[in-house]
Amino acid sequence: MIEAIDVLEQARRDLGLSVDDLWYRYFALGGMSAALEVEAILYGALLTDEHNRDVLAVALNERFSELGRDHPLAYSDDEGLPDPVV
C-alpha cells in the first residue's frame, strides 16, 4: 500500500524533522525535487509520482530507524510482498 501524502507529513511532524532536514535526506537518496517543491508535495499542493513519494518515505523511514523505531511507512511496491513491514 502506498502511503498517502498526509501520512508522510504527519510522520515528518512526529519525527520533529524540519522540511529542510527532510529535503537533505531526500536529496542524498537521489530525490530530484527542490526543497520548496518537497514542501508543496507534503502540503498536498503539488502532485508527485509514486517513485518520488517513495524516496520521501525512505528518507523518513531512515530517520525512524535511527530513533529505534521500525520502518513504519510503506513503499509503493510493498503490495503483494510476503512480509509487509508495519
Add this chain to the structure above:
Amino acid sequence: MTAHRFGEFAIVIVFEGNRAILSVGGDVDALTAPTLGAVVRALVEQGHSDVVLDFGGLAFMGAAGLWVIVDTSTQLGKTHGALTVRSASAHTRRILDLTGVSALVHIELSDPASTLGAEQPPGDQSRNRPSLPIAARLPRMGQSHTSTEVIDAALRLVVELAKATVEGADGVSVSLERNGQLTTVAASNDTVLRMDAHQYETGEGPCVAAAVEGHWFHVESLAEEHRWPAFIPLAMHEDIGSILSSPLLGTERSIGALNIYSSSERAFGPPEQELAALFATQASGILVDAGSDLTDGQLANRITDALKAREVIAQAQGVLMARHHVTAKVAAATLHRNARTAELVVRQHAIDVLASTQGIIESDA
C-alpha cells in the same frame, strides 16, 4: 504510523463578537498540536484578532503545544491582536513560565507571571518586551541558531515531562555534546546529575554509549550488569536499579542522550521504552530545529555529503539496472526495499552493492 491516537483531544470554539474562544481538552502533544495550530491559524486568517485558549480541560501540554502558542502569538502580533490563555492549571502555567511563553500571552485568573527568561539577544531590537526568550526566535528556527538558554529551557521542559510521564522514572536528564564534551544540560535532581557525572568521568555507561553509538541502551538490573565495570559500582552506590538511555540524534550524528533512572530494577517495560523514545525524539527535534547540532562548517559540509551519498546510490542503481535489465525507477525501488530488509540505510546498502561487483563494474550500466 497509521493509527493516530488522539485520545480525548478536543476543541470547542465559541465566538463572542470578534473574540474566538477555543476550549481545548485532552492532550496537546506532537500528534494533536498540528491540529490545534491549523484551527487557530484558520481563525486568525479569518480576521479574529482576539483569541482565547481555554485550557481548563487540558490533560497534557507538550513542547509542540507551546509552539502553537508562540506561533499564534507571533501571527496575532502582526495584526495587533491578542492571545489569552485561560484556566491553565498550575502545572501548565509553570511550563509557560519556565519556557518564557507566558511573556507572550495574557494569562487570565492569575498574576502576571514572571519568567525565567534569557537575556534579550543583542542584535534583536524588533520588540521592547522585558523578556524575549522564545518569542523572537522560535518562529525562525531552522534559519538561525537559537540561543543556548532557550534550548536548555526547552530541554528542561522535556526532562520534566518525561519524569512526570514515564512510570518508574525517579530521575531524568539530558546529556549533550558541547565543545566536544558530554555535559548534562538538564537534570531533574542531584542524584541524576551525579549519575551522569560518573559516566563522563569513567568514560563509560549507558548514557555515554547512547550518545556515542547513537542507539539506545537499557540496563534492566544494575546488579546483573556486566558492561561498564568502572561505572556500575558507582551507580549502585547511588541506589540506582535500572537505567534507560536513548540517543539524541542530530542531523548527521548522535549528539547526546536522554537518560531515565529508576531506583527499582526492571522499572522500564516496553511502554516506558516507547515513551522514552518519544521524548528523545522531541528533544532531538528541539536541537535540530534550533540548528544547535550543526556548526557553520558542518552546515557547509552537509550538501557535499549529500552529493556523495547521491553518487554512491546512483552508481548502485546503475549496477542493478545492468545486472537485472530494469529501469532506473525499478532499480531504485529494489535498493529501497533491500536496504530495509537488510536493516541498512540505503547509502550503506548501495556501498555493499558496489562492493559486490569487486571492482569489475561493467561499464555499460
